[in-house]
Amino acid sequence: MTIYAQSSGRGRAAIAIIRVSGPEAGGALCALTGRGLPPARRATLAALADPKTGAPIDRALVLWFPGPASETGEDLVEFHVHGGEAVRAALFEALARLPGLEPAAPGAFARQAFRNAKQDLTEVEGLADLVEAVTEAQRRQALRQLDGELGRLYERWRAELLGLQARVEGEIDFVEDGGPQDVSNTIRPYILGVQKEISQHIGDQRRGERLHDGLCVVILGPPNVGKSTLLNALARRDVAIVSDIPGTTRDVLEVSLDLGGYPVTLVDTAGLREAADNLEAEGVRRALRRAESADLRLVLVDAPTWPTVDPATVKHLGPDSLVVVSRMDLRSEPLGRGPTGDSVWPISVKTGKGLDALIEALTAAARERLDMPDGLVPTRARHRHALEQTVLALGRASEAKSLELLAEDLRLGIRSLGRITGRVDVEDMLDRLFSEFCIGK
DSSP, X not given: OEEEEEOSOSSSEEEEEEEEXXXXXXXXXXXXXXXXXXXXXXXXXXXXXXXXXXXEEEEEEEEEEOTTXXXXXXXXXXXXXXXXXXXXXXXXXXXXXXXXXXXXXXXXXXXXXXXXXXXXHHHHHHHHXXXXXXXXXXXXXXXXXXXXXXXXXXXXXXXXXXXXXXXXXXXXXXXXXTOOOOOHHHHHHHHHHHHHHHHHHHOSTTHHHXXXXXXXXXXXOSXXXXXXXXXXXXXXXXXXXXXXXXXXXXXXXXXEEEETTEEEEEEEOOOOSOOSSHHHHHHHHHHHHHHHHOSEXXXXXXXXXXXXXXXXXXXXXXXXXXXXXXXXXXXXXXXXXXXXXXXXXXXXTTTOTTHHHHHHHXXXXXXXXXXXXXXXXXXXXHHHHHHHHHHHHHHHHHTOSSHHHHHHHHXXXXXXXXXXXXXXXXXXXXHHHHHTSOTTO
């Protein structure tokens, strides 16, 4: 199958890149230029015309990448045309009329690259993450994964386990021939060694996944304490409706921030109190649910009533909370520490006092929870699940009472590792993964 799509950004631009990949790509290039194939991997200026009508389309740079030495592993053509909508539409119409060509689905080019062993699944995911990266830390993590470091680590573990499995399988065959009886004792230390490495790898407090998804920070507190006002101030735009009427916020509101290069999702919630109606009660229930799953909580209390904190708010104080005393413009007395000895961040959104210090504290908290250690870490939940399954399988293998059980548990561990890089049993997951890509990638 030969596919085509625009691989550059949408909208009017100076240049648009249209990519064609597959066995008919060279024929499409010849048909549109009216001449033979240009030198490989060299930009060539050519006049493009509709092969059916002869109508000129554009003067463009064309590049020819014969497979398998291309990004997708297939014959690949790139048309660098002017970025006007009419030019692109004319080129797409001409391509659609050529036999054997069809528009690319989301992720189709990346899928060709995977099928032709140009990238393993971790590299494909790194590419997707690089395209979607919005902060510097996300960009660095995605680029490292795209370079193949994560996949090489998982393949090294898989290769070690394959070697151990081969020894066990050979031992089973020897037993049938009356040869050596057992190698389980000699390979057990190697099994435990790989298991320990993987366990250390996933003992990262989910930093990689948090960085991929963003740190979730939930703003909690009683009604009319300034939660929505603080959300708007940190977002630097009006995200939430601000009102003196208690219970204005009924649902969960989210806004994405870039704090010091780290992705943060800030969540505004309904005020914590006895609800006045069913709608507000649902808002409070959602607030409590988000608070339970949050990475960090900003617990807002009112400066005029400090240090008195209502019981519904006190229960959310703890190591993953920052106590923020709001509306300091209404108080002149010093604050002191919180009711549980917590440090506090006094702020006034009205005057701006204390906001910079709070932002610095949030940035430090994001850095502490998201900063990457020297080693590699899992970046997606599916990686972690497969690695956890591998650890369990290796634990069983190290305690197996027979060679057959040992061989089976090693096979299961190898299979789990293979799912991460795409070696085995990944068709359903492939459909989900590549559908997340934009068209043209």
